[in-house]
Structure formats: structure tokens, C-alpha cells
Amino acid sequence: MDRIRIVGGNKLNGIIPISGAKNAALPLMIAGLLSEDTLILDNVPRLADVAQLQRILGNHGVDIMSAGKRPGDHEYQGQTLHISAADIIDTTAPYELVSRMRASFWVIAPLVARMHEAKVSLPGGCAIGTRPVDLLIMALEKLGAEMTIDGGYVIAKAPGGLKGANIDFPKVTVSGTHVALMAATLAKGTTVITNAACEPEIVDVADCLNKMGARIAGAGTTRIVVEGVTKLRGARHTVLPDRIETGTYAMAVAMTGGDVQLAGARPELLQSALDVLTQAGAIISVNNEGIRVARNGAGIRPVTVSTAPFPGFPTDLQAQLMSLMACADGSSHITETIFENRFMHVQELARFGARISLDGETATIEGIKKLRGAPVMATDLRASVSLVIAGLAAEGETMVNRVYHLDRGFERLEDKLSACGATIERISG
Numbered sequence: 001m002d003r004i005r006i007v008g009g010n011k012l013n014g015i016i017p018i019s020g021a022k023n024a025a026l027p028l029m030i031a032g033l034l035s036e037d038t039l040i041l042d043n044v045p046r047l048a049d050v051a052q053l054q055r056i057l058g059n060h061g062v063d064i065m066s067a068g069k070r071p072g073d074h075e076y077q078g079q080t081l082h083i084s085a086a087d088i089i090d091t092t093a094p095y096e097l098v099s100r101m102r103a104s105f106w107v108i109a110p111l112v113a114r115m116h117e118a119k120v121s122l123p124g125g126c127a128i129g130t131r132p133v134d135l136l137i138m139a140l141e142k143l144g145a146e147m148t149i150d151g152g153y154v155i156a157k158a159p160g161g162l163k164g165a166n167i168d169f170p171k172v173t174v175s176g177t178h179v180a181l182m183a184a185t186l187a188k189g190t191t192v193i194t195n196a197a198c199e200p201e202i203v204d205v206a207d208c209l210n211k212m213g214a215r216i217a218g219a220g221t222t223r224i225v226v227e228g229v230t231k232l233r234g235a236r237h238t239v240l241p242d243r244i245e246t247g248t249y250a251m252a253v254a255m256t257g258g259d260v261q262l263a264g265a266r267p268e269l270l271q272s273a274l275d276v277l278t279q280a281g282a283i284i285s286v287n288n289e290g291i292r293v294a295r296n297g298a299g300i301r302p303v304t305v306s307t308a309p310f311p312g313f314p315t316d317l318q319a320q321l322m323s324l325m326a327c328a329d330g331s332s333h334i335t336e337t338i339f340e341n342r343f344m345h346v347q348e349l350a351r352f353g354a355r356i357s358l359d360g361e362t363a364t365i366e367g368i369k370k371l372r373g374a375p376v377m378a379t380d381l382r383a384s385v386s387l388v389i390a391g392l393a394a395e396g397e398t399m400v401n402r403v404y405h406l407d408r409g410f411e412r413l414e415d416k417l418s419a420c421g422a423t424i425e426r427i428s429g
């Protein structure tokens with residue numbers, strides 16, 4: 001298995017191009033199942049999760065063509081995918097394919113909406129808690145699907161098609177909102193989703209669905225109204241920039257010091273995280289090219305932060321913030337409110353010498369002057385990248401093992417960081 005070797009201590013200076021968002025690209029690709037026509041997606045990141053979803057969609061009979069680069073495309077341009085689901089030949093998503101990633105479970109929504117049946121294995125994904133799918137099942141049941149669970153598979157049947165309904169989520173769920181939204185586009189009548197997730201990736205998917213002929217209003221607010229239509233057509237859509245990748249590199253610069261332009265980043269997608277970074281002492285400015293992050297000389301100030309659904313501080317940046325706070329001038333407190341077990345990085349950060357104690361859902365971090373490099377390993381994507389950030393700032397060598405998770409969500413991580421002066425390399429095998 002590949003490893004990443006880092007020799008820490010270098011400041012980061014230069015330009016980091018921000019890729020398309022994994023968490024938008026995945027549901028957008030899945031939305032391609034809703035139409036017989038071709039959905040063209042631009043700025044799709046080259047990630048292990050995208051490749052895995054291509055395999056899953058291929059198994060349903062979807063043809064996916066990845067367009068090559070054109071003259072004038074810059075070196076780091078994301079790929080363009082042409083997704084054609086003219087004939088869905090299989091409505092089963094098998095365990096071997098789905099167990100690797102969470103979002104693949106969401107194929108259940110377009111399959112039952114368009115084909116009136118689906119059989120999808122319970123999902124996998126990052127090990128950050130129990131991650132049930134009860135609310136996704138509830139949403140589809142409300143839309144009239146008969147739902148059963150058998151042998152590790154969720155089976156959805158709606159012989160007469162789905163029917164519009166009121167879906168009130170008892171807690172904010174991104175996955176539940178994606179599933180309800182996609183299914184409701186082809187349901188008969190009106191669906192009202194309340195307590196909907198407001199994440200920018202939901203808005204991106206709703207925008208694309210509307211281009212495909214869906215009638216969705218209110219995406220980005222807690223109340224989404226969908227007027228069902230009988231068919232969706234093809235469309236062309238550009239995946240929005242990855243706010244979690246943006247925040248991750250911003251935290252890396254805040255930790256190592258230096259001055260980096262995050263090209264293509266959109267500040268409104270992560271304002272709460274930028275506010276926290278400013279509080280911590282980073283200098284953030286917004287320009288035509290994206291977001292510039294700098295820290296020169298000043299220490300890192302401690303912060304108190306709780307994760308929350310958008311527009312709050314994202315849980316997907318919690319681990320990275322903890323790395324940063326490991327070197328703050330004082331005590332920080334970080335509370336994780338979304339996932340009950342998203343602290344796997346705590347014991348690994350301790351290998352660098354970080355002083356972190358856990359009390360229920362709150363971590364207290366006593367900042368120290370310098371971390372020291374160490375061999376480390378993580379079991380989820382954002383925890384893995386928090387170890388990379390710590391390694392960049394630490395004295396000496398860090399070896400990040402089991403980088404499989406990083407490849408799920410960070411495109412060309414080593415290239416982007418080494419272009420800014422980091423000593424970082426992948427060791428294959």
C-alpha cells in the first residue's frame with residue numbers, strides 16, 4: 001500500500017489550484033441515472049471515489065466517457081464526464097461495489113424513481129460513526145416506496161411510481177436531502193422537504209437537476225419544494241469548487257506559515273472556516289483568482305469551535321483544525337456535533353507530541369511549540385489529511401501510512417503541496 005513521506009518545517013508559498021468538489025461530483029454523477037439523455041459534467045475531480053462510482057454506474061448499464069484535454073485547458077483542469085443512462089440494465093448495486101463508499105448508496109433514489117425498483121447494499125465510507133440510513137429509507141417511504149431490508153440490502157419498490165409528499169427530517173442530513181431531492185424530481189405531484197440540509201453541494205445538485213428539467217425551488221434553504229415531472233433531459237453542468245479541499249490547504253498554510261493563493265476557491269462556500277482561521281491569526285484576503293491565505297511570523301491563536309451543518313463550521317474540517325490548534329499559543333476546544341466517533345485522529349496526532357484530551361464530544365488541545373514527525377496512519381479521509389498537515393509543520397520526518405483514504409478525496413495532494421515548497425513524496429508499494 002502506498003505511503004506518503006514528509007519532511008516538515010518548510011513554509012508554503014505559491015498557488016494551489018482547487019479541484020471540483022468530491023461531495024458534489026458524486027451526487028451529480030448519480031443524478032445522471034435520472035435521464036435517458038446524456039449529462040455532461042465539467043470539473044470532475046480525478047479521485048478514487050469518482051472512479052469507484054464510475055464502476056458502480058457502469059454496473060447499472062450507464063456509459064461514461066471521459067473527454068480528453070482540449071487546447072487551452074490548463075494543466076490541472078478537472079475531467080469532463082459524459083454520462084449516458086439510456087438503458088438501465090440492472091437495478092441492483094452489489095455489496096462488493098457499494099461497501100467502499102457512502103455516497104454510492106444514493107443510487108437507490110434515481111433507480112426507484114425512474115425504474116420503480118432498486119436493490120442496494122448498505123453503504124460503507126469513512127469510519128466516523130454508525131452512519132445509519134434510516135432517514136433515507138423514511139424519505140423514500142414517504143414518497144410511496146415499499147422499503148425492506150434483507151441480507152444486507154435495502155430493497156425499494158414503487159410499482160406505480162413515486163408520489164409527492166411532505167418529508168420532514170428530524171435532523172439535518174445531507175444524504176437524506178440528496179436522496180429526497182433526486183427521488184422527488186420524478187414523483188407525481190409536489191414534494192416539500194423541511195429541515196433540509198443547506199450545504200452548497202445540495203444547491204449544486206439542485207441547479208443541475210433544474211437544468212435537466214426538474215422543478216426545484218428553495219435549495220440552499222431549509223425548505224425545498226419539488227414539483228415532479230415525468231422525464232428529465234440531458235444537460236451540461238460544472239462541478240463547484242471543493243470547499244473542504246480549500247479549507248484544508250488554508251489550514252496547512254496557517255500552520256506552516258507562508259503565503260498561498262487558493263486558485264478558483266469561493267469564499268462564500270466556507271465563510272465560517274475562514275472566520276475561524278482569521279481568529280487564529282491567519283491573514284485571509286479574497287481576490288479575483290480565489291482566496292489568499294498567509295501567516296508570517298505571528299503565532300497561532302487558540303479558538304473554541306463547534307461543528308454544525310452549513311453555514312456552520314464543517315465537520316469535514318474538524319480534524320484539520322485540530323492539527324492547527326496543536327501548535328496554538330494556549331488551549332483550544334473543538335466540539336464535534338455531527339458524528340459521534342470522529343476523533344480517530346486524536347491518538348495519531350499524539351504521536352507528533354500533540355497534547356489533546358477528549359471529554360465526550362469535546363476535545364481540549366493544549367498547544368505546544370513544535371510537533372515532531374512520526375509514523376502515523378488514519379482510518380478516514382479528513383483524519384488522514386490532518387496528519388499530512390501536522391507532518392508539514394513538524395520537525396523531521398513523517399510517514400503517513402494507508403493513504404488509500406487520501407486518494408478518495410484529495411486530487412494530486414503531493415503535487416499541489418510540493419509545488420508550494422513542501423518536501424512530500426509518495427512511496428509506492
Ligand SMILES: CC(=O)N[C@H]1[C@@H](OP(=O)(O)OP(=O)(O)OC[C@H]2O[C@@H](n3ccc(=O)[nH]c3=O)[C@H](O)[C@@H]2O)O[C@H](CO)[C@@H](O)[C@@H]1O
Nearest residue numbers: 023103131132133134135136173174175176315316338339
Ligand atoms: C459524500 C458526502 O457528501 N459526505 C458528506 C455527508 O455525509 P452524509 O450525507 O453521510 O452525512 P449526513 O448529513 O447524512 O449525516 C449527518 C448526521 O445524520 C445522521 N444520519 C444520517 C442519515 C440517516 O439516515 N440517519 C442518521 O441518523 C448521521 O449519522 C450523522 O450523525 O455530509 C456530512 C456532514 O456534512 C459530511 O461529513 C460528509 O463528508
Ligand SMILES: C=C(OP(=O)(O)O)C(=O)O
Nearest residue numbers: 102103125126316381382
Ligand atoms: C466523510 C466523508 O466522506 P464519506 O461521506 O464518503 O465517507 C468526507 O468527505 O469527509
